[in-house]
Amino acid sequence: EFKLQYGAQRTGKRTDAAMERWRGNRFGQFIHWGLYAIPGGVWNGKTYNYAAEFLKSSAKIPGSTWDSLMYQFNPKKFSAKEWARMAKRMGAKYMTITTKHHEGFCLWPSRFTEFNISRTPYGKDILKELVDAYNAEGIDVNFYYSVLDWHHPDWRYDIKSPEDSVAFRRYLDFAFNQLKELATNYPTVKAFWFDGTWDNSVKKNGWWTYEVEQMLKQVSPGAIVNSRLRADDRGARHFDSNGQLMGDYESGYERRLPDPVTDLKVTKWDWEACMTVPENQWGYHKDWSISHVKSPLELLEMLVHTTSMGGNFLLNFGPAGDGSIRPEEQRIAAEIGSWMQNNGNVIYNSGYAGWEKQDWGYFTAPSRPNTLNMVVFNLPVSGLLKVKVPAGVKISTASTGGKKLRVEEIAKNQYLVHFERKWFAMPQVIVLETGGEGKKGAQYQDAKT
Numbered sequence: 001e002f003k004l005q006y007g008a009q010r011t012g013k014r015t016d017a018a019m020e021r022w023r024g025n026r027f028g029q030f031i032h033w034g035l036y037a038i039p040g041g042v043w044n045g046k047t048y049n050y051a052a053e054f055l056k057s058s059a060k061i062p063g064s065t066w067d068s069l070m071y072q073f074n075p076k077k078f079s080a081k082e083w084a085r086m087a088k089r090m091g092a093k094y095m096t097i098t099t100k101h102h103e104g105f106c107l108w109p110s111r112f113t114e115f116n117i118s119r120t121p122y123g124k125d126i127l128k129e130l131v132d133a134y135n136a137e138g139i140d141v142n143f144y145y146s147v148l149d150w151h152h153p154d155w156r157y158d159i160k161s162p163e164d165s166v167a168f169r170r171y172l173d174f175a176f177n178q179l180k181e182l183a184t185n186y187p188t189v190k191a192f193w194f195d196g197t198w199d200n201s202v203k204k205n206g207w208w209t210y211e212v213e214q215m216l217k218q219v220s221p222g223a224i225v226n227s228r229l230r231a232d233d234r235g236a237r238h239f240d241s242n243g244q245l246m247g248d249y250e251s252g253y254e255r256r257l258p259d260p261v262t263d264l265k266v267t268k269w270d271w272e273a274c275m276t277v278p279e280n281q282w283g284y285h286k287d288w289s290i291s292h293v294k295s296p297l298e299l300l301e302m303l304v305h306t307t308s309m310g311g312n313f314l315l316n317f318g319p320a321g322d323g324s325i326r327p328e329e330q331r332i333a334a335e336i337g338s339w340m341q342n343n344g345n346v347i348y349n350s351g352y353a354g355w356e357k358q359d360w361g362y363f364t365a366p367s368r369p370n371t372l373n374m375v376v377f378n379l380p381v382s383g384l385l386k387v388k389v390p391a392g393v394k395i396s397t398a399s400t401g402g403k404k405l406r407v408e409e410i411a412k413n414q415y416l417v418h419f420e421r422k423w424f425a426m427p428q429v430i431v432l433e434t435g436g437e438g439k440k441g442a443q444y445q446d447a448k449t
């Protein structure tokens with residue numbers, strides 16, 4: 001056990017109302033929008049396949065050239081209301097927006113740097129427009145903030161000299177002020193999503209990450225911060241040197257999900273996975289033919305998979321420089337939304353059931369006791385869905401769309417739900433009720449081998 005001043009401030013899940021709301025929301029829309037959306041992965045006629053929000057480095061563009069993109073930022077097709085309505089139709093309950101990505105450009109009129117929206121042709125406070133429009137649709141708004149800042153002269157990747165120390169301390173004060181500004185000026189914001197905290201400079205200043213968490217929770221009571229903000233006294237990140245999760249939820253699953261059999265440890269804490277539609281594009285890229293683009297169904301399965309393991313799913317959209325949403329993303333919002341319309345109760349306020357993963361899909365546990373949802377993605381040719389229950393649990397009924405299905409106890413702690421033998425376009429939901437006596441006089445004997 002290490003004695004830590006800047007380690008985890010709590011063990012176990014937060015149980016306050018703000019965290020229960022964040023947890024129950026389950027499904028969020030990530031939005032990456034900044035100057036990188038203007039070139040969209042193409043520079044001087046050359047397409048760069050790496051992540052579009054990294055174009056400055058992949059195309060080796062000088063800072064002054066990149067920063068002058070600010071004078072072109074004038075999204076004629078931007079409508080915060082339209083974005084919010086699309087997110088509402090998709091069934092997103094929260095939205096996380098990049099207030100400032102690694103490029104350092106701020107979507108709000110920050111008084112701590114000139115490199116912000118007020119000096120663009122667009123001029124208006126995009127952050128306020130988005131917060132107001134999404135909140136008006138009943139969608140919570142969270143802020144992404146990159147500590148890594150390519151624009152700010154005092155940013156350092158490491159601290160190798162007294163000058164580095166002095167400069168980086170100025171940078172940490174700048175970032176602290178910006179965060180306080182964000183929490184103060186946008187009081188309805190519910191959570192802060194930190195990124196760009198992996199460099200040695202931040203790891204050597206765990207105290208600052210602790211102070212930021214404390215400040216945000218003072219300025220904005222109930223505020224939620226992700227584990228990615230935090231480094232402890234010894235530079236340990238996400239989990240402190242004693243293995244305790246820092247921040248309010250674990251944010252290590254980026255473009256990957258925990259395995260439903262081997263990674264069940266994540267069910268012990270709150271966590272969120274964030275996901276790109278292409279293989280690796282967060283900001284807008286003009287050419288999505290360069291990698292696999294996930295279908296609405298692939299993404300819907302990830303949402304259900306995440307809920308089944310007690311996590312939140314943050315699905316990324318990368319609006320174009322003109323403020324338009326590309327057709328692929330529109331289709332995803334529409335198709336996931338149509339399923340969520342009828343089946344959102346399987347996701348919202350639902351979580352890990354504690355039952356063994358089965359081949360046909362995922363269990364989610366609603367807040368109502370003695371009931372479970374089966375979300376079927378892989379219907380067997382037999383139409384018979386095997387359900388292995390925890391020892392002693394009995395299934396009393398199974399139904400789909402209110403219609404009862406035959407449930408057969410076939411062995412010790414094993415049932416078959418008799419479903420239909422046909423092809424479905426979308427995942428099917430079966431509701432199980434547990435309890436009751438189970439099969440009368442059933443004798444199950446293990447073989448002698």
Ligand SMILES: COc1ccc([C@@H]2N[C@@H](C)[C@@H](O)[C@H]2O)cc1
Nearest residue numbers: 032051053101195196254274282
């Ligand atoms: C491989 O290094 C990185 C560094 C930053 C990222 C950023 N985190 C994601 C949430 C996006 O913001 C991406 O730009 C991704 C990979």
